[in-house]
Amino acid sequence: MVPVTVILIYIVVASFLVYTFRNKKPLKWSDFFLNGFPMLKVIKNDNIYCIPGPLRLPFIGTKWQQIKMNKLHEYYADLNKTYGNIVMEMNGNIPVISLFKREDIEKVLQFNSAYPFRPPTEIVSFYRQKHPERYSSLGLVNEQGPQWAKLRSKLTPKTLESKRMLSTFCPELNEICDEFINAIKQKRNANNVLENFDDLMKMMSLEASSSLILGRRMGYLQESGENNENFMELGNAAKNIFAIFRDAFYGNCLWKYFPSRIYKEYAANEEKIYNIILEIIKNTIQNNEFMAQDKENESILVKILKTEGLDIRDKISGVIDFLTATQVLSHTAIFLLSFISSNAEVQEKIFQESSLLSENPSLDELNKAHYTRAAIQESFRISPSAFAVARILEQDFNLSEYHVEAGNIVLCHNMIACNNEENFENAKEFIPERWLNENGEMNPNQPTNSSIVVPFGCGRRTCPGKKLSEMELVILVIKLVREFKIEYMSPCEQQFEFVLAPRGPINIKFENRV
Numbered sequence: 205m206v207p208v209t210v211i212l213i214y215i216v217v218a219s220f221l222v223y224t225f226r227n228k229k230p231l232k233w234s235d236f237f238l239n240g241f242p243m244l245k246v247i248k249n250d251n252i253y254c255i256p257g258p259l260r261l262p263f264i265g266t267k268w269q270q271i272k273m274n275k276l277h278e279y280y281a282d283l284n285k286t287y288g289n290i291v292m293e294m295n296g297n298i299p300v301i302s303l304f305k306r307e308d309i310e311k312v313l314q315f316n317s318a319y320p321f322r323p324p325t326e327i328v329s330f331y332r333q334k335h336p337e338r339y340s341s342l343g344l345v346n347e348q349g350p351q352w353a354k355l356r357s358k359l360t361p362k363t364l365e366s367k368r369m370l371s372t373f374c375p376e377l378n379e380i381c382d383e384f385i386n387a388i389k390q391k392r393n394a395n396n397v398l399e400n401f402d403d404l405m406k407m408m409s410l411e412a413s414s415s416l417i418l419g420r421r422m423g424y425l426q427e428s429g430e431n432n433e434n435f436m437e438l439g440n441a442a443k444n445i446f447a448i449f450r451d452a453f454y455g456n457c458l459w460k461y462f463p464s465r466i467y468k469e470y471a472a473n474e475e476k477i478y479n480i481i482l483e484i485i486k487n488t489i490q491n492n493e494f495m496a497q498d499k500e501n502e503s504i505l506v507k508i509l510k511t512e513g514l515d516i517r518d519k520i521s522g523v524i525d526f527l528t529a530t531q532v533l534s535h536t537a538i539f540l541l542s543f544i545s546s547n548a549e550v551q552e553k554i555f556q557e558s559s560l561l562s563e564n565p566s567l568d569e570l571n572k573a574h575y576t577r578a579a580i581q582e583s584f585r586i587s588p589s590a591f592a593v594a595r596i597l598e599q600d601f602n603l604s605e606y607h608v609e610a611g612n613i614v615l616c617h618n619m620i621a622c623n624n625e626e627n628f629e630n631a632k633e634f635i636p637e638r639w640l641n642e643n644g645e646m647n648p649n650q651p652t653n654s655s656i657v658v659p660f661g662c663g664r665r666t667c668p669g670k671k672l673s674e675m676e677l678v679i680l681v682i683k684l685v686r687e688f689k690i691e692y693m694s695p696c697e698q699q700f701e702f703v704l705a706p707r708g709p710i711n712i713k714f715e716n717r718v
């Protein structure tokens with residue numbers, strides 16, 4: 205009897221709430237009795253509650269649909285098929301609108317904004333607000349408005365985004381890639397198959413990022429036993445954190461009310477990263493590293509420590525945010541190598557191009573590796589790790605004939621739009637040539653609709669690691685394909701870990717070229 209009463213009360217309360225939200229006026233008793241289940245009816249057509257989408261229930265919204273959190277990318281593709289170009293979900297009681305149509309995505313992402321608003325990662329914001337002794341703001345990734353602009357201008361231009369910095373780092377990156385190739389040779393089995401390549405790839409991208417950002421070689425690519433325990437912990441914490449973001453955002457949000465398992469896991473990983481970075485900073489200061497004269501070879505950490513007008517807590521959180529963000533690079537590399545593995549002709553063309561470059565190519569040489577760069581861009585088109593770009597609207601928009609007011613969260617589904625035949629011919633096929641002009645030069649604006657290929661986001665909030673990541677991917681592919689014939693032992697499946705990640709284990713045959 206008790207469960208039946210609870211369900212009845214729930215239906216009545218749900219009807220009132222949904223009706224009131226949809227029609228912006230309270231439900232009268234007469235409506236309820238005369239209309240049956242008004243929660244299922246659309247009365248007006250000019251607000252977001254009229255946008256089609258799965259059944260929204262009070263308190264849990266549409267979360268009941270997202271049971272398989274590691275398959276959310278497939279869930280969104282199904283939503284697009286079922287409901288069309290624009291779909292509304294409720295994340296608890298927060299409306300989230302998904303856009304799949306190119307014109308809508310362009311409208312939102314090309315909106316010229318001084319401070320583009322991207323919804324923050326809730327659990328990070330929540331935790332950082334509770335720890336003012338460590339964090340004076342939400343940090344570069346999560347802050348908004350003028351505070352974000354200040355962090356962005358202080359933390360990035362002289363560091364991650366400068367051409368000089370990339371040129372200086374290029375020789376070291378060549379060295380790290382050689383170390384990576386040696387590790388592959390040592391770890392592959394008698395049949396030349398390397399099992400769990402995904403683990404080694406993560407270590408490679410962490411080694412590269414730590415070397416650039418912290419100015420330290422961590423030894424992630426060395427045989428186990430030689431590694432510093434702290435550095436291994438840092439690596440593991442950075443690896444875990446994305447899946448925690450996903451579970452906190454798409455799972456239940458009990459962590460907002462009490463320290464649930466997911467909150468404790470997040471706090472443990474964040475504290476691990478924080479403490480190790482703090483230790484490294486103390487050592488850097490003690491060893492007088494930032495008094496060094498060699499400005500060219502200064503690490504990003506030293507550059508950030510020297511930046512004036514920024515609270516030390518923001519400097520630390522900036523370094524943490526850079527290090528955690530670099531995880532995405534290893535996912536991207538695995539998707540890219542899988543396309544190269546299943547397209548023998550593409551692999552051969554990259555090999556030909558790589559043979560023309562010097563053993564340790566410079567940044568200028570890498571920029572001329574047009575075919576390889578086109579292959580990377582094509583991989584980004586079909587399988588970008590950030591498969592949707594989120595924004596909070598700063599003004600009202602008409603999107604697919606619905607009026608969407610400022611302040612709403614929208615997800616621009618660039619991956620789904622990029623895999624749609626309406627936007628790209630033979631959209632599901634891997635064709636690097638579509639990015640090349642008649643002289644065989646890479647042209648990112650070449651294909652019609654290239655404006656929706658935004659693997660690093662868009663506008664002033666674009667990823668500051670874009671140029672570094674592109675350079676790293678070109679060196680990596682050129683060196684790997686020059687050394688080995690690459691063959692994935694099974695198709696590379698994808699799973700959702702807040703960003704799109706490969707589903708391990710990834711086993712690859714690396715056969716020496718003769």
Ligand code: HEM
Pocket residue numbers: 322344345346356364413525526527529530532533536589590593594658659660661662663664665666667668669670672673
């Ligand atoms: C292939 C690798 C990478 C991909 C696909 C990627 C993708 C992205 C995307 C889509 C965004 C959101 C941009 C927007 O909202 O418009 C972003 C933001 C960001 N990325 Fe990356 N990223 C990569 C590598 C990196 C690396 C290596 C770093 C650091 C060294 C980094 C640091 C950041 C930071 C700090 C932000 C926040 C920027 C802000 O809000 O101002 N990313 N990234």
